[in-house]
Amino acid sequence: MSWIDWLVLCSTLMAIVIYGLYKSRGQTDTTSYFKGNNSLPWYAVGLSVMATQASAITFLSAPGQAYTDGMRFIQYYFGLPLAMIVICAVFIPLYHKLNVYTAYEFLETRFDLKTRSLTALLFLIQRGLASGLTIYAPAIILSTLLSWDIFYTNLAIGGLVIVYTYFGGSKAVSYTQLAQMSIILIGIFIAAIQILQLLPQHINLSDAVKISGYMGKMNIIDTQLNFNEKYNLWSGILGGFFLSLSYFGTDQSQVGRYISGKSVTEIRYGLLFNGFLKIPMQFFILFIGVLLFSFYTFQKPPIFFNQNLENTLINSSYSSEYQKISQQYDSIFEMKKALTNVWLESQNSDIQIWKEISSCQEKMDLLRLESKSLIAKEDKSKDTNDINYIFLDFVLRYFPVGMIGLLIAVIFSASMSSTSSELNALASTSVVDIYRRSIAKDKTESHYLKASKMGTLIWGIFAISVSNIATKMGSLIEAVNVLGSIFYGTILGVFLVAFFVKYIHGKAVFIAAVIAQLVTILFFYFSQLGFLWYNLLAPSVIIVVGLLLQFIFNMQNLKK
Amino acid sequence: MKNDNNPEIEYSEAFKEKDSSYWAKWYALLILSLIVKIAAFYYLTIHYS
Numbered sequence: 001m002s003w004i005d006w007l008v009l010c011s012t013l014m015a016i017v018i019y020g021l022y023k024s025r026g027q028t029d030t031t032s033y034f035k036g037n038n039s040l041p042w043y044a045v046g047l048s049v050m051a052t053q054a055s056a057i058t059f060l061s062a063p064g065q066a067y068t069d070g071m072r073f074i075q076y077y078f079g080l081p082l083a084m085i086v087i088c089a090v091f092i093p094l095y096h097k098l099n100v101y102t103a104y105e106f107l108e109t110r111f112d113l114k115t116r117s118l119t120a121l122l123f124l125i126q127r128g129l130a131s132g133l134t135i136y137a138p139a140i141i142l143s144t145l146l147s148w149d150i151f152y153t154n155l156a157i158g159g160l161v162i163v164y165t166y167f168g169g170s171k172a173v174s175y176t177q178l179a180q181m182s183i184i185l186i187g188i189f190i191a192a193i194q195i196l197q198l199l200p201q202h203i204n205l206s207d208a209v210k211i212s213g214y215m216g217k218m219n220i221i222d223t224q225l226n227f228n229e230k231y232n233l234w235s236g237i238l239g240g241f242f243l244s245l246s247y248f249g250t251d252q253s254q255v256g257r258y259i260s261g262k263s264v265t266e267i268r269y270g271l272l273f274n275g276f277l278k279i280p281m282q283f284f285i286l287f288i289g290v291l292l293f294s295f296y297t298f299q300k301p302p303i304f305f306n307q308n309l310e311n312t313l314i315n316s317s318y319s320s321e322y323q324k325i326s327q328q329y330d331s332i333f334e335m336k337k338a339l340t341n342v343w344l345e346s347q348n349s350d351i352q353i354w355k356e357i358s359s360c361q362e363k364m365d366l367l368r369l370e371s372k373s374l375i376a377k378e379d380k381s382k383d384t385n386d387i388n389y390i391f392l393d394f395v396l397r398y399f400p401v402g403m404i405g406l407l408i409a410v411i412f413s414a415s416m417s418s419t420s421s422e423l424n425a426l427a428s429t430s431v432v433d434i435y436r437r438s439i440a441k442d443k444t445e446s447h448y449l450k451a452s453k454m455g456t457l458i459w460g461i462f463a464i465s466v467s468n469i470a471t472k473m474g475s476l477i478e479a480v481n482v483l484g485s486i487f488y489g490t491i492l493g494v495f496l497v498a499f500f501v502k503y504i505h506g507k508a509v510f511i512a513a514v515i516a517q518l519v520t521i522l523f524f525y526f527s528q529l530g531f532l533w534y535n536l537l538a539p540s541v542i543i544v545v546g547l548l549l550q551f552i553f554n555m556q557n558l559k560k
Numbered sequence: 561m562k563n564d565n566n567p568e569i570e571y572s573e574a575f576k577e578k579d580s581s582y583w584a585k586w587y588a589l590l591i592l593s594l595i596v597k598i599a600a601f602y603y604l605t606i607h608y609s
Contacts, residue, residue, distance in 0.1 A: 074601070078594065078598065081590050081591070081593070081594045082591070082594070084590065085587045085591070088583065088587070089587070210608060212608075213608025214608065214609070216609065218604055218608035218609060219605060219609065220601040220602075220604055220605045221601050221602045223602075233598070268583065268586075272586055272590060275590050276590065276593060279594075280597075283601075
């Protein structure tokens with residue numbers, strides 16, 4: 001990176017941190033620290049909710065995913081607007097009426113302390129580990145492509161977040177997210193314009209979409225009902241609905257964002273804003289991947305988007321084999337490029353030529369796979385999946401000086417915005433649901449404020465530590481992601497019973513939650529069920545088992 | 561209906577009534593926009609494959 005990129009990156013990040021600290025000065029109690037004195041307008045609520053969900057990996061991974069697998073990932077978000085409606089209509093009025101600091105606080109009012117503590121603990125385990133990955137995931141990509149030290153990259157992202165989250169609490173998180181989301185939206189818009197400008201003169205937007213689309217990249221909707229398929233219309237609407245309901249309605253990193261809103265009306269506007277804009281925003285990010293595919297039809301794509309993998313092969317005993325593959329790859333690319341130009345001149349009507357283009361693409365994909373298998377032979381521990389590197393590799397190769405710094409700032413901003421929400425939520429759950437409720441009751445407000453700041457610092461250090469451990473333990477990442485999807489369903493099930501099944505009481509829901517958790521774990525080990533369905537499975541178990549148990553308990557009480 | 565003993569009741573009830581129908585329109589609009597988006601995506605899928 002040039003000094004101009006460094007200047008853009010550092011000044012953008014510092015400006016965001018200073019702005020957040022300035023807007024959040026004067027924290028005096030836990031209400032201001034965790035709820036920002038309920039002062040946020042609707043647009044700040046909406047952008048804060050969106051910024052929390054959009055982690056750095058969203059921007060790094062989504063274009064790469066569309067480039068390789070097409071746009072079908074968008075279906076994952078179809079249940080989100082429906083979940084926003086349920087949250088606006090049912091969750092928000094109750095949270096607001098009870099004036100809660102955390103979502104789990106509500107569960108004690110409805111059930112009992114043990115159910116509140118169980119869900120709070122499930123959240124702390126899952127979100128605590130995930131916060132480390134929110135830092136680690138972009139740090140590993142940045143450090144690989146820019147040759148930065150992973151430890152210092154983790155420290156830079158985590159350290160900056162700790163500074164403003166520690167001092168400014170929830171308000172600092174929300175206002176920095178406002179700035180971060182603005183930078184992110186500007187960044188992705190500039191990226192799309194830049195790709196369009198880099199396309200050859202004779203290629204317009206429609207041609208670019210046709211080239212990618214005919215190669216299967218515009219596979220946005222899949223109407224087939226297949227329970228083992230991760231993304232289709234039905235898993236997107238049903239599974240996505242329950243996942244979004246769980247994430248936005250019961251995950252404190254999201255609940256903590258919108259309970260800072262000025263009023264029920266402002267909060268509802270903020271969540272509706274998210275419901276309207278989330279799918280178009282995600283579509284736009286994925287569409288960058290589609291444009292990138294067209295761009296690489298006329299510009300040779302690297303065999304490996306992670307340059308380190310190529311260096312491994314060049315310096316290995318498989319170097320000569322790789323050279324042969326590389327030469328074949330180059331000549332097939334040139335043929336594909338020439339054929340595509342002929343096809344465009346024929347007004348996209350020559351089917352025979354298109355078949356030849358598809359065949360060239362298949363050969364290129366095959367050669368990429370062959371190269372990856374060579375790496376696996378050389379070093380089995382190497383991760384050959386380079387989807388997350390596609391977009392950033394492109395930025396570093398083709399973006400002008402200054403804009404690289406801006407795009408790196410976008411990635412930092414996205415990572416920091418998610419991490420800050422997580423730290424704030426982890427601190428509020430630890431202090432409000434565990435420390436103040438069960439460990440140190442009846443202390444002064446200033447004591448709890450100090451404890452809250454300490455909680456933020458401790459969870460921040462924990463997140464950085466997890467991110468550094470993850471560097472050394474590749475498989476841990478997958479384990480933590482699975483852990484997250486396993487717990488979400490159970491937490492949601494408890495909340496659904498709390499809101500909609502008045503018949504079930506504390507004892508029954510607690511036992512049902514433990515059983516649902518075990519069932520989900522069994523399904524994870526012994527079935528092929530797509531993970532989105534876990535969010536439907538666990539709540540169903542909790543409701544059915546809860547109803548049965550409550551019936552038994554009622555009968556026992558009657559006998560007594 | 562006016563409550564002579566307590567005018568506040570009329571105000572709060574009227575506000576509540578208006579409030580729920582107001583939000584119902586927003587929710588309907590959100591569902592409609594989702595249907596339009598899915599339909600547009602379906603068209604793009606068919607048109608470009």
